[in-house]
Amino acid sequence: MPRRYAVLDVFTDTPLAGNPLAVVFDAEGLDGSAMQAIARETNLSETVFVLPPRDARHRARLRIFTPGRELPFAGHPTVGTAIALALEDGDGGADARAFGLEEEVGIVPCVVEVTGAGRGRARFRLPKLPLSVGERDPDEAACAMALGLEPDEIGFARHRPSRHSAGVPFDLVPVRSRAALDRARASEHFDAVFGGGDHPAVYLYTAETEDPRASFQTRMLSRLLGAGVLEDPATGSAAAAFAGALMQFEPMGEGVHDVLIEQGFAMGRPSRIALQLQIEAGALVGAEIGGEAVVIARGELYA
Incomplete structure (x- = not known):
């Protein structure tokens, strides 16, 4: 079946700057090998696969892949995917939206503000301190x-x-x-x-x-x-x-x-x-x- 995806430039408000990210929204049914193959196909530093959360209190579960391996956590995929999900939800205006994302490293609390058509800003609290x-x-x-x-x-x-x-x-x-x-x-x-x-x-x-x-x-x-x-x-x-x-x-x-x-x-x-x-x-x-x-x-x- 076709799976919707988006490409975002992250840590910038300018297209073709920042760090590109692919987000595959409809990732159910894909196993880790298929996700890794898709990440090699996109050939971006990271590709995120969005899955239903294990806990209904959270917005989504994420799996994050480079072209060569899966990562337990990454910053630009978290920021970019949080914004992509808020845009998918149709949020608008100045109100910020808070939700949790389930990553392999743990629950990542995010706050997102949609700032315009196809753009926004997000921040997340580190699930693990350095x-x-x-x-x-x-x-x-x-x-x-x-x-x-x-x-x-x-x-x-x-x-x-x-x-x-x-x-x-x-x-x-x-x-x-x-x-x-x-x-x-x-x-x-x-x-x-x-x-x-x-x-x-x-x-x-x-x-x-x-x-x-x-x-x-x-x-x-x-x-x-x-x-x-x-x-x-x-x-x-x-x-x-x-x-x-x-x-x-x-x-x-x-x-x-x-x-x-x-x-x-x-x-x-x-x-x-x-x-x-x-x-x-x-x-x-x-x-x-x-x-x-x-x-x-x-x-x-x-x-």
């Missing part, structure tokens, strides 16, 4: 070698390489400047340094930004994105893990902190991710990821 992972943090000299940079270009202020996960693990590598961020690449040593673990992915960041309102500009490099694809234009799960690095290296006080993150600029796909941290008694007690999305295509899938 934790430091691995026996030790990455070595600075090894990071530089793997990224084609000089050792003194790794790190700035208090920031040093670290590993954190909020459901999906990332190597988080601070670089000294925007020039170093733009110049970074996967050298022949990339896999040897970052290829270990179940999710070899590197999130580079610098405090030099394009927009003065932004706090950091970032890039995400991974071998898991699909054939011939190394870089992702907007990575919400990496921004979630990055909250752990901020807690480790930034002198953040009590209360709510809003952090605007730029990504995708080096790819010509500018994206903006809103990260919010809530700190109490010196500990991170809650975090949210937010952003906008716009529908750029709709159709039917015959598979």
Whole structure:
């Protein structure tokens, strides 16, 4: 039977920017192998399959696939699918709508506002707060070698390489400047340094930004994105893990902190991710990821 789908650009309000996402609405009857084959066919960084929720109190159950594997959680699929579902429900006006999405990592609470025809903004609360992972943090000299940079270009202020996960693990590598961020690449040593673990992915960041309102500009490099694809234009799960690095290296006080993150600029796909941290008694007690999305295509899938 035909299955309805939509393609959205996520973490942007501009078509053909941000991070593309395919959402298959009528996914009942598809097993994991079929979903993986469809994700290879779309060849986007992620494809989401919408299923009836296990608990009727929630809006939907999601399965998220890259062209090569299933993910327990991802940020831009959560934001984009939440907006796509609100548009499917016919919500309009300024009223925000709240619902839960069931993902493999757990229940993800979302708040969505439809802002116009085929567009909206959403935010979600992290189902898991970031934790430091691995026996030790990455070595600075090894990071530089793997990224084609000089050792003194790794790190700035208090920031040093670290590993954190909020459901999906990332190597988080601070670089000294925007020039170093733009110049970074996967050298022949990339896999040897970052290829270990179940999710070899590197999130580079610098405090030099394009927009003065932004706090950091970032890039995400991974071998898991699909054939011939190394870089992702907007990575919400990496921004979630990055909250752990901020807690480790930034002198953040009590209360709510809003952090605007730029990504995708080096790819010509500018994206903006809103990260919010809530700190109490010196500990991170809650975090949210937010952003906008716009529908750029709709159709039917015959598979």
